[in-house]
Amino acid sequence: MTRLSTTFAAPRPSLVCFITAGDGDTAANLDALVEAGADVIELGMPFTDPMADGPAIQSANLRSLGAGTTTADVLRYATEFRARYPDVPLVLMGYANPMVRRGPEWFAEAAAAAGVDGVICVDIPPEEDDALGPALRAKGIAPIRLATPTTDAARLPQVLAGSEGFLYYVSVAGITGKQQAVQASIEEAVARLKQSTDLPIAVGFGVRTPEQAAAIAKVADGVVVGSALVEICGEYGAAAPAKLRELTAALAQAVHSARQEQVA
């Protein structure tokens, strides 16, 4: 059992929270997320050219890089997080170039040493898995893939082959933080994905409120919230932890109890 599989094996759905490393007081922000009920942490590696991200996460990337955040800093945040939270799954999410800059083996080794459980690389599709996947698997780090509304039945097996940890369903064809998908389309997609894989399925993109999160948690194994949290980091800076705690607690409550309400 890995930290990821243990977490997703719980009877209740999981709340997956994303923030960008180096945007504000990262350690304090991460503490706020975990203490308020986040089950899995996605820590964004900042990149100058976040092509798949909307304005909120773009700005967070630039704030982080503007503050001088380096790859070494991101790995240090991970290492310190692991020391504080031995059991909470930690996933690095970002773009290929910072991950492969010193070679995929270097990155996999460093991430493993930092206690990272999984890596989501936005711009390495299954077709380019060689660029990073084998190095991650060799170090026991889960390469977490994305499935999207454009991933059709013919393509899905290729996406699933080599996927580990969980499958991240991107519920809208678009960039992060924009509109939310129609609930019915999410339910249909999750049901379709569940027929093809035993991997836990986490749904994200455009999820901002406890109500949306609860609706998704009724059908999915996890709900990913990013831009709404990142906006708090941007707006409140050093005062972000208290606000993050507030939103995360509401999201966690909604996600964790989503199926109880259904049963009741």
Add this chain to the structure above:
Amino acid sequence: MNTHLNSFRTQPDDRGHFGQFGGRYVAETLMPLVLDLEREYRKAQVDPAFQAQFDDLLEHYVGRPSPLYFAPRITEELGGAQVWFKRDELNHTGAHKINNCIGQILLAMRMGKTRIIAETGAGQHGVATATVCARFGLPCVIYMGAEDVKRQAPNVFRMKLLGAEVIPVTSGGATLKDAMNEGLRDWVANVHDTFYIIGTAAGPHPYPEMVRNFQSVIGKEARAQMLSRTGRLPDLLVACIGGGSNALGLFHPFLDDPSVKMLGVEAAGHGLDGDQHAASLLGGSPGVLHGNRTYLLQDEDGQITEGHSISAGLDYPGIGPEHAWLKESGRVDYTAVTDDEALEGFQLLCRTEGIIPALEPSHAIAAVAKVAPTMPKDSIVLMNLCGRGDKDIFTVAEKLGVEL
């Protein structure tokens, strides 16, 4: 003499790789589209009707074939090799960019796409895209860095006259790479109806191959024209490189002619010793950006750094992946010339041949001015004069201290 086993013209492989370069490094949302684009392009390639329509538009709308011109006075002034120009600056819209736009918009219509997007730096590709959209009646959105919108006001007005919507991009450094990021964001959010006309031989497969093939009309014409006029092949081809589409267009049809040497000219900006240049091959290192693995300007953490060139069209921190491969294979040599040298090249061509070149090919002229004098008088240098300089007169005036 050449067999397919040692041909330089059979790249990329079926995964879109040029050796270790190229590929399809895009988000999953775009991956099915990129695969669909490749399938449709393969069908179009073998469809005589598609090729006939492309050829017809190039002849009657773009004005091809462009002339092959022997330049007597610059040859005399340089005192070495004969200098010839492929006159792609005489194309409709004033640059080679239109060749590729014609090909891509025909493909877009063939695929049933009803909305066109593109990125632009100096505005030449934006103008060419807006032009073909007007010609075929398709709505057109051009992403352009806010800095470039300010610097290239005449081209912004041209695009608007042609009916395009120009969206200034304020993220990042607000230049070409940021415009490309925004183009990719638009595409990922509008996958059902939108075709992205990428302007250079970069981006995810099949773009680098497809753009090269559409631009190869330059080299195919030049090769036939040179054989017909002189009975021989040139000794050296020279072209400037930003993303590299005009250079590949000229070089590719000659790659398996072993006697023909080739020189790609990057923008050295204020010099390769600092960070104020746009020479990805000579001053960068391999990495992944905008859908392909290629040489990039980047720091030790893989963060992309802002290039600089006097020419907005060369001011991009990457380069087409086929150039990265051609460099590593040794088939093509690469050099770089500074802003100041390009300005001298610009003036040299104005003065000796009565041609006002764009600042992009002015870099190639500067390289020709260095290399031609070292070559025998019976040798031939062929340079791609890929754009005309109307758009650049304000920049040049400012650099020369002239008030307009």
